[in-house]
Amino acid sequence: MAAVDLAQNTLDGLMIGSSYALLAIGFTLIFGVMRRLNLAYGPTIMAGVYLGTAAFISFGAPILVILAIVVIGAAVVGLYVERLCFRPFGEAARTASMVASFALWMQIEEAAMHLLPRHMNPFPPLLSAPPLQIGPLLLRADHLVMLAATLLIAGAVTYFLARTRFGLAIRAVIDQPRAAAIVGIHVQRVMMLTFVLASAVGGLAGFLIAATDAQVTAMIGMWATTKGLVAMMLGGLGSVKGAIAGGLLLGVLEAHAQWFLGPQVRDMVAWGLLFVLLAFWPGGLMGSKALDRTMAVGRRV
Amino acid sequence: MDGYLITILSNIGMVSFVALSAYILLLSGQISFGQQAYFGIGAYVAGIATVMWQWPLAGALLFGSLAAGAAAGLVGLATLRLSGIYFAMATLAFAEIMRIAAELFVYRRDIGGIESGPDGVDGFRDIRYFFANEFSPLETCLIVYALLATVLAILCIIERTRAGRMLRQIGEDPLLAEVHGINVMSVRMIAALAAGAVAGLGGGLYAHLMTYVEPKSFDIMLGVHALAYGLIGGLGTAFGPILGVLIDIGLLESTRIFHGYRMIVFGGLVAVLLIVRPRGLLDEVAVSRIRRALRRRRDAGD
16 A cells, blocks of 8 residues: 555645745746745735735636636736836846845735635635546646646747747846846746746736636745745755756655655744755755855845 | 733834844845744743753753754754745745644643643644733833843944954855855854844744744744845834834834735835835845934034
């Protein structure tokens, strides 16, 4: 039976991990172009999800409309965060950006609580199909949709970064903002659009998570920020592949730790792994090759 | 003075210790999301010392502060070579590990017929030293401020010495400081030890004034708030973080004028304030202006 448990945990972990991966992709895009930490990332997602939930509760909006509201809501709130916390600050004031984004975290969360004061709210489920049976293993259909959506979005983001003109501009800004400006890239516009894009990806992640749970709690903002951050750090900063690897690893690790050690120790294991990785192997999963570059980026926070 | 005012003043005093702790590290150029861990360690250790071991308060506070400092030293060994977001995340990871460890920590004993001690998620209740020794709220508040004044005085003196200038230079540009012959690692280590001890002292006071401490009391919110206070109040002087605490707790929380909308107002206010003054109200420029004005007045008086 132990082997079946291990396989089932790993499978569940991969499914949950795919939502962490989506959160980490958004985080890593913002960190890549801004080189500053956006603590209001989770609350941005919360704002989108809460707007969608409010539409569901008040008008019984269909699920595709809710999806649109969540993604657009997150993108708009993301724009607000960018305008207030990132646009006004130059190279010198990275800490100020971070603290300002924390201030907006508090603000957005309180605004969301005014919109929906209850701790827990219903959210329309993605699918109501019964779980699939693969041999002795069970697989929830909506989890499969989440995994597929993650891979699709990760593929789209990678393609977008690697193959389109705007993606090239983003990579140029990530590598050398000043050089990018010299060759005629509108750096501030690229930063803003990347920020909005990342917030929309975050909104999509929030939608998938809420729909799989069929509920939203007031903890989703804090949850998205911490899980996204840990997944991003585990994978190594500034890489979409690292974000996916980090998210999946975090999911699998948590699933096993929860099964064998209980929910409190589960969180401790994730933080403990992060601490050990940072102390002894700060490049994350992408290894020491990425270390020099990411340390250089990290120094500028 | 009425009880409500004294409670608010005591709260401002206790949170100031964590704000100062984050400020010390900010000066050395390190952003820590985890100073709440040392606050928690100080609170638990000092509480255990008075309740379980029947120590006097001064010894318990000192021991709690030393334990927090020692923990900060150990964490520093593993994390101080990191910088930026890496350091911030490593300190946060440690703080979360400590918070969950406190949720699992049970150490119950029969003390004078009552079972007391830390009890996992329920926290550590009945830390009744002040009650048992018949301290009035005013007296406890004075103890908080006497200790805070001592810490502030030490910080202000250090900032005017060579060591203080070294700390600021490292914060400005660690590479340049290294070139100037400053041992960046050891100065940062001393800063981390001091920051841990200051937070631990605040935690010990908190446990005794509140009569209880629970793992929730030192979650990430306390740590990030502490960081924010320094940036709101200003990084030019040790009075900056205290001004930040005064603005948040003193002005917004206690007056209750924005009840239910406090965070909406405070969040917007802080964001706009930081645009105008990215290093806070009392930043280096403001502080040197004030110093010059004071000196001129003193000279004119002579």
